[in-house]
Amino acid sequence: MSAMSRRRGRRLVADASIRILLVVFTCWTLGPIAWGVVSSLLPTEALIQTPPDLSPAKFTLANFEEVLGSGHNLVQGLLNSAIVATLTAGIALVLGSMAAYALARLRVPGGNRLLLIVLATQMFPGIVIVIPLFVVLSRAGLIDTYAGLVLVYLSFILPIVIWVLKGFFEAIPPQLERAAAVDGASPLQTFRLIVLPISLPPLFATAVFAFIEAWNEFFFAIILTRLDVKTGPIAIAEFSGQYQTLYGQMVAAAVLASIPVVLLAVVFRQYILKGFVEGAVKG
Amino acid sequence: MADRSATAAAGRRSSVGYAERRRRAGLLLVAPALVVLIAVLALPIVASIVLAFQEADSATGAFGGSWVGLDNFAAVPSDPAFGIALRNSVYFTLVEVTVVVVAGLGIALLLNHRLGRSGFFIVILLIPWALAPVANATLWKWIYNANYGILNVVLRQLGVIDDNVVWLGDPWLALHAMLLADIWKSVPFIALLLLAGLQNVPQILYRAARLDGASALQAFRHVTLPQLRTTLLIAVVLQSIWALKVFDLIYVLTKGGPADGTVTLNFLAYRVTFNFGDMGYGAAIADVLFLLMFGLALLYVRVFRPGRAAVAPG
């Protein structure tokens, strides 16, 4: 064999192995999800057959109907999650972008040290702060309220928002802000009229990320809410606790609660990828 | 000419220069976020540390307890549950971080390859990442179901096992089942992180290596890995912290059982505080957990710091 065709042969083998690995990777990643979705579309009787009855005729939306029905709190739970997540993302974005800009550009004394301390606090598990928070919230009458939960969520979402946006603001050419100053803009005007409008993609990405984190949160939700503000994850946990033998419904509830965030992540993936992953790489 | 007066008006007679204006604006912009974080983060952390030095339970309430100094911390080593939880936490974290980072790196390399460049793979990576941990736990609870779970069905069909295995019924099995569930969910983010790191490696280094006669493996060892140092460090630190923080999975799958086989430090702190009502002791455990995480982060930085990549920062 000539050197050329030997090299080509080696390359074909390498390519084939890569393709196989990609297939394995896809199956590994999508497998559980696929099974989850399929399970949610089959009635429990079909699921408890051994092996499970996967005949096309059996596919049904009954699980979803049941789970959304008035007997359960899932709809209310999802609604609450939506409200809390939106409020949290909105407030985190407003407060976080302001703080991030100040730390990135406006030479706040002790700013960098402050940020590192705040990031260190991300290492605390929720259990560390939940008791004092519980006490304060109940004294303020904020248990089982949107305001209470949003405030608590800000404790771990705000630092990340600030960290990521700071990275973005630091990348804005300083000459742009100097030009604005020469034109007569105060620092606040520069922030509002120049910096923010050109930062829409990262702002968006951060909002989406904050929304997803707030939506998925469970620990604080379960401790700090009762009935009024019960969120989606709590409802799902109930399904796997109380109604756990209704397998199809249990999985259907999980699927339903996951659709919004998965959709968000996929639709806005360009923003998310550029924002977080690269932000983390730069450090 | 009209502009002259406009300038004076717009300038607003002030004896404060540009730099000072910016500093003041900075303080103003940082203040709201700072206030919120002090209220919901800083103060509770301090309160929690204080709580660890107190004897407080549901009877006394969190702020009504009596001061007992280091008693709570002293009780920690002699508590058998703590020993088990510590062992579980360390094992869980070590295994998860190793598997997740290695698998993540593998996937990142795959997706960085010419054949793996499709957006499709990015999309499927985002799905596990976006799932709520509770939803993930529910899914795996169903997969691990002893009677009807797909895992048993498949393994039986393949002839690997004869009878249904009660995955969540044996301490050792349950811990590993949890590991698998969390690894599956955690790999995507790390893979994406490492992929970004890979894409930041200057291509020209690979070209130079090839000209020097390096094989693919050598290029990986001498070009890729050094450039990825910082990103790998970040991946390891982040994943360690998340592994130690696992809660939703335990709550939904096993509630710590069987026989404390899946109790981690985080879950123990929760159980002690909420099921046993001993808030002081619970706070002590939580604070020990934090110290552990902080120490780990410092350790990693110390280990990885020497030997910055000679070329562009990672």
Place this chain on the structure above:
Amino acid sequence: MAEVELVGVTKRYPGGVEAVSSVDLRVPDGEFVTLLGPSGCGKSTTLSLIAGLDEVTDGEIRMDGRAVNDLTPVERDVAMVFQSYALYPHMTVAENIGFTMRLRKRPKAEIRERVRAVAESLELTPLLDRLPRELSGGQQQRVALGRAVIRQPRLFLFDEPFSNLDAALRIRMRSEVKQLHQRLGITSIFVTHDQEEAMSVSDRIAIMRAGRIEQVGTPEEVYARPASTYVARFIGSPQMDILPGEIERDAGQAYFRVGGERFAIPDAVMPDGRAVDLGIRPEHVLVEASGVPATVVVAQPIGPSTYVTLRWDGGDLTTRLPGMVRLEPETVQHVRLQPDGILWFDRETGRRVEAA
């Protein structure tokens, strides 16, 4: 219109580094002054200090006699054109130019009218609705000019505005800026590292070195009477030749000996006796029938003239010959120094020494 004065202006950073060291400069009303020097000499920092974008550590900046150290840029009534144009990417050309008026809350009609007038004067009218990223470098720079012009400020500042443009465009823009200055008469301070640029647009040039001003003068002054070897080498292209050598007298004739050869020097241009180096610009190095023999190393015809590098026992000399001249390498030519082009520099300090 404004007179700008820098009195002992210093910019010191924490850590002790002084980017600008005790600079004194007076710019009369309406003058176009250029700060010239290599990267890192402090010229851009000085400009920032004048603009009010950086804090002065020591010294005073005065405009029309009043100290303005504590005033913001807009209070000082300065406009600035940046190297990277710094146009607001999310605003159209019209909005970019009109931004400063919008900040002053001028009525929309007035803004529209003024923007239109400025755009017309800079031939930007067809581009008013475009975004910066749709424009070429030259167009963007004109928008940046427009943004500055619309202010009718007391002082114009230019921070290497043409460095990012290609050669032909750069020359065009220099001409435009000069015409603008002639038309508006606004005091202007221009920063560049390109000596040709400085020479072509300025009323006076301030050459800077390591945070200090080495010399201030008109283009003619800094060209013909540079204050030091630093200035002499910086101004003029190709560089002035500086020859280290010894003065000697022989039979009543003064010579400058460099290596194995010596150049005859008329008494009229002899320096005050110290240890001196001789400086001469290429156009004053004459190639004639008799003189110091030198070998042609390379000839570079550029069109209107030809630069020839000649090597002799004492070193290399560059000469500029008019027109396109063909000279074969390795041939021998004879070199004489034109007396009125000879400059003397103190060997130790580098400062120029007058003829005795």
